[in-house]
Amino acid sequence: MRLEQLIYLEKIIEKGSINEAAKELFLTQPSLSNAVKDLESEMGIQILLRNARGVSLTPEGREFLAYSRQILDQVNLLEEKFKHTQPRKQAFSVSAQHYAFVVHAFVELIRSVDSKEYDFTLRETETENIFSDLASFRSELGVLYLNSFNRQVMTKLFNEKNLVFTPLFDAKPHVFVSRDNPLTKKKKLKLEDLEEYPYLSYEQGENNSFYFSEEILSTWDRKMNIKVSDRATIFNLMVGLNGYTISSGIISSELNDDKIVAIPLDHEDTMTLGWLKQKQRELSPAARLYLDMLKNHIQQYGFKIYE
Template structure:
């Protein structure tokens, strides 16, 4: 199968006529007919039905054309990127992160620091297993995840098999997220056992994936909650915590620029375990100027979030 055959099929489908398609593409009708016959033979399907009124797509043909159109569009996009030597090269940089507002804050600061005339920056907020997969497949340059004493051994072994290195940024005391006015909101600290009677909010992760890849801090010492809500994006999570008596666990770090002032976090006591916040990349991949800048900004954003979180807690106690 060639791109030329795909282009012929797409044009014939658009024109509903081999003769008109041949005229538009400046080729002979017999060339298109032969190319389509070879394509149908190779794929063992009939793409078109032919009659005196022209050609019509078969059901198999419609399915094939939906894929062919995507390939053609991607092919033309790649051609356009490199067709002109006059066009300046485009800065490309991508980040995948667990659902951390401080990572988004660092990304925003990065955007404001870049002065290139052309760039394509990407940030993906997703589950830990997807962050690791994005780094492994080079979809992203840098990933932001956490480990704990409990999960560190397993996760680092998993990273090592994929030639990925983990760089620690900060060790954080795990915390509980609650709304202001929650029955637990007046506590200076909380124990895991105090959470079991409340709805526990968790982020969705791949079915069958180890609990070590959970977004939340693992409350292994506590019994499983009776009521659980599972979500897959940070905005929904914040709204649920702010409008119900649901609780969740995590770093507890609040970022001023991205904070809903109805939410607060309370340190989780009784754990010597910490959340090890850090970033990952492929071992053989150079960090680059943008990567180095993002890492510096990530350090700054986490430190800034720590100070702001302490300020919010002090105000709630006064």
């Protein structure tokens, strides 16, 4: 395996086409295609799927590229230090349940990038998709919560999928409602206070397991239930229908959450929010920086970060 082959592969994925990559690399299309075929033969896997529209990665190819990028990152660090070359294009992706602090740290990360070239992805998604994104190396990090109800099942899944969970902070459950909701007159809410209001929760696709729910007390019977797929919609329904949801208590006014307030819920449960990664994967510099920003942002809300 040669370093050039890894560089060629990354350029092909960036362009989505062997032909376009060959033009940028000043190579002929056959020579570039043969370089990838030689790499596939040496590794004993199929890395690319080739079709009339271009190329895409196989599942094994996606995993291979994740490791390849780690090698290229290290080579680039050496060249930056000793050859004073330009930093390579940064790549980072995170898949998470729907939390404002995840988005806020992502915004800060992009603002901190001293380059006009980067390839970052944020997926606010269903819980099951976080697992599949990490397993397929589509995302480097995942963010979700554990509590007394889902911890045993989730921990079993982490082990099965070769994932490592690192806790960030503990949070008591809060009820999110519109500023105009009559519930805001109370400093603390009980479950019975919520009975006459629509309950808003995030849908979990085909896997409707209560253990995958993003909200605690998912098994509690409610008269009015509305499922949504994104945070913008859930906030709109809080305002338009006086609906509510239950989450960590962190609301970011900088991300247009100023119409929503968080009221403590009188319940014994505690949410432990944390991040996931593949056990064998080393974090990229961008991922480490993102985690630092995530922790700093959470601390600004008065939460104690796990050491």
